[in-house]
Amino acid sequence: MTHSRTVELEGHIIDSGMLQQAMGIVMDLDGNFNVEAFDVGVHKEDESYCRMEIYADDAVTLQEIVHELHQIGANLTDPVDAKLVAAPADQVVPKGFYSTTNHPTQVRYEGEWIEVENIEMDCAIVVEPGSASEQNSEGSGDVVEAADGGPRAYTKVLNAIEAGDLVVTDEAGIRVDPPERPRDSSGPFGFMQGGVSSERPSESLIRQVAEALVETKETGGKVLVVAGPALIHAGAADDLARLVREGFVDMISAGNGFATHDIERGLYGTSLGMDMETMEHPRKGHKHHIYTISEVIRAGGIAEAVDEGLVDSGIMYECVQNDVPYVLAGSIRDDGPLPDTITDAVEAQNAIREQAHEADMVLMLSTLLHSVAVGNCLSSTTKVVCVxxxxxxxxxxxxxxxxxxxxxxxxxxxxxxxxxxxxxxxx
Known part of the structure; x- marks a missing residue:
């Protein structure tokens, strides 16, 4: 017996490679497809449309194909409500729950398309029913904003699921809308097409990143900086401090090492024991970071150390002086750590997640683990520059x-x- 579902793709699906990718997914997973409709946009600004029926020999294979197609933005054509199943226990999701992408997503509930709040990858979607009087009884298909008392849909990480939460399962009643990169140099990030490169002219790119950062601030957006201790070692601390002081950084996400070496530089002129002026290792310089941690602990924290005059320069100093919030997420290898470091991994994730959801632009500066952690919490519509x-x-x-x-x-x-x-x- 053959099983089938119909999906549709819309947008710049040809030049973005989305159509080719969708066909490849079907064939790689041992399915077949039949193109029922294909409208090609003939101008640069025109969008294209494709509707195709997907076939598989069994329901399990078909479900796997549909799931993979969903990840790239192919949506089922049948306008049915999303399937909701109550979570059986705290931190336990129903089998077959829908695992989110980081793309803008809507779920259909009682004939309405509801925007999923705080979208990020690898989460469950929970729906809260609203009062009947608040809902659209006509089921027009328009995306509606959740009003007070109306239905809501939002993401939850698995460890936040509570017994009884109505969790979305299967792919029916879900729409995913991946943002597309511009095909030319239009828009603030049009110059950044092409992924990773070390060969493009750095000065030109830096200038355009600066323009995007300024534009983000001028339009009321928030800038999050994710930074590693290499930034301090490389001698860039004063310049990041300048950006914080002048109001171009709204939040910082880092680790214990970043804050420690920034403060160490102010107290001893060293970073990880190396003199930042002479590039030499002074006697007992290797102990400076642990001395720094000890002094901050004695003061009661970074803000307290600033208040008493112990810390009077650097990035953390500017954060305190300019009310720029920071999250210091700890790790198993941390010395000390500083009192401000969040040592509970789940608590640190939640603090990072809160920052990520507020950010409109993110600068990731020489830190692999923190960049991946923050990246996991970001919507695909957030501008991200990783250096x-x-x-x-x-x-x-x-x-x-x-x-x-x-x-x-x-x-x-x-x-x-x-x-x-x-x-x-x-x-």
């Missing part, structure tokens, strides 16, 4: 599913000072 001297950092971020990220393979010690100069010159 690292190691191309593996950028490619791993892309491989994890942050398809909207673009990468620059360059020295962070060159990038951040140049970026700060360009941004402040824009004022």
């Amino acid at each position: 690292d001297i190691n191309p593996a950092t950028v490619t791993q971020l892309l491989d994890r599913g942050s398809s909207q990220a673009i990468g620059m393979v360059t020295d962070i010690g060159t990038f951040v000072p140049s970026l700060a100069d360009e941004v402040l010159a824009e004022e």
Whole structure:
């Protein structure tokens, strides 16, 4: 017996490779397809449309194909409501639950398409029913904003699921809308087509990243900086501090090492024991970071150390002085750690997630693990620039599913000072 479902693809599906990718998925998973309708946009601005029926020998294979097609934005044509199943216990999702992408998503509930709030990858979708009087009884198919008392749909990580939560299962009643990169150089990020490169002219790219950052701030957006200790070691701390001081950084996500070496530099002039002026290792310099942690612990925390005058310069100083919130997520290898470091992994994830959901633009600066952690929490509509001297950092971020990220393979010690100069010159 043959099983089938019909899907449709809309947008710039030809030049973006989406149509080819969809056909490849069907064939790679031992399915077949029949194109029922295909309308090709003839101008650069025109969108194309394709409707095709997917066949498979069994229901399990068909479900796997449909799931993979959903990940790239192919949606089922039948306008049925999403299937909701109550979670059987805390932190336990129903079998066959829908695992989200990081693309804008809607679910259909009682004839309405509802936008999924706080979309991010690898989550479940929970629907909260609203009062009948608030809902659209005509089922027009229009996407509606959840009003007070109306139905809501939002993501939850698995460890936040509560018994009785109505969790979306299967792919029916779900629409995914992957954003597309522009086909020309239009838009603030049109220059960043092509993924990762170390060969494009850095000065030109840095200038355009600066323009995008300034535009984000001018339009009321928020900028999140994800930074690693390499930024301090490379001598770029003063320049990031300038950006914080001048209001171009709204949030910082980092680790214990980043904050420690930033403060160490202010107290001892060293970073991880190396003199930042002479590039030499002074006697007992290797102990400076642990001395730094000890002094901050004695003060009661970073803000307290700033208040008492112990810390009077650097990135963390500027964050405290300018009310820029920061999340320091701990790891098993941390020394100390600083009192501000969140050592509970789930608590740290939730703090990072809160920042990520507020961000409109993210700069990821020489930190693999924190970049991937933040990238996992971002919607695909968030602008992301990842900079690292190691191309593996950028490619791993892309491989994890942050398809909207673009990468620059360059020295962070060159990038951040140049970026700060360009941004402040824009004022």
